[in-house]
Amino acid sequence: MLRTSFQDERGELFEACAPYQAEDDGELDLAHCPTLPGGSFSGLEPMGLLWALQPQKPFKRLVKRDMRTPLHLLLEVFEGHGPLPGQLLAQAQHERVFLWDGVQRVPVREGKIRATLFLPPREAPFPGITDIHGLERGLFEHRASLLANHGFATLALAYYQYEDLPQDPTKFHLEYFEEAVNYMLWHSQVKGPRLGLLGYSKGGELSLAMAAFLKNITAVASINGPVATTFIPLCYKDKIIPTLPVDEKRVQVNQSNILDCSNIVTDPFQAPGQQSLIPLEKAEANILFITREDDHFVKSEYSIETCKRLKAQGKENFHILSYSGTGHCFYPPFFSLYLIGKHPIFHKWAVLGGELKANSKA
Known part of the structure; x- marks a missing residue:
């Protein structure tokens, strides 16, 4: 044994x-x-x-x-x-080991930005990535540190419940994320004039919105990220993107008192006026949707429908990778799968889904 x-x-x-x-x-x-x-x-x-x-x-x-x-x-x-x-x-x-020899870890406290920048040990400048986690408190650095090992200048960005950032935000302001993008583009060790974004869950949603509204975004990888604004409204200048309607009556509770929230959010393509949809037709960036076929929080069919709309607009710069059985949590290789976690809105245990082997293969 x-x-x-x-x-x-x-x-x-x-x-x-x-x-x-x-x-x-x-x-x-x-x-x-x-x-x-x-x-x-x-x-x-x-x-x-x-x-x-x-x-x-x-x-x-x-x-x-x-x-x-x-x-x-x-x-x-x-x-x-x-x-x-x-x-x-x-x-x-x-x-x-998360940091190879020579990788620099630089805490960033510039203006409103609360983040950590990881710089590779090779000769600068490096292609730049901003890494945005899900709707979880704090600053998550594991992906950014691993990407720096492979030659990317990567900014792990916190955006709420961290230091002096909002603790219980009623809306997110895209200007904060724009400030982070500008910080990276102005950095002497980051190769401009464009930047890549990596987002998971809510971070994927925010990354797609950044690609739609901000300049100089060349690529987005959205991991199990919604294609519409969810739970917390998003603001940029004079525009507000409202959230998709949520029907809490659709929450199911199993025998272990664990929530199943897979059907609580309205179909973004059936919502009145579709005002919550992120206007991805405006995005010039290459977009990669990484989804699971049976996500408990984000349905991959919404990414498929989004790509149909992009194609109808004459765009071809998108791709979908869909993996069955991976669960909502999608970590770097050989991490422990998180099957059941606290729902960020209801603050109760909820099914995140996934199977160990399928998650690892994905």
């Missing part, structure tokens, strides 16, 4: 295990040896002991805030294949 485990920065324990049969000489190569039945995953999965990690306590989420330190995983080999570990035969520590 092989087992991996680690504690995150809050002390929460995550574990995964799988039984294997070693060769006669005692060697075990996970790239060529499938699991035996009875573990956290099955089949030929060399990285399964990472992507199958799940919290010991229900509903806990892997949190990594400090990119300057690695994740320390404990790898253990036990005798036998039973449900209870046998004798410990061997163990080792494994580090997962």
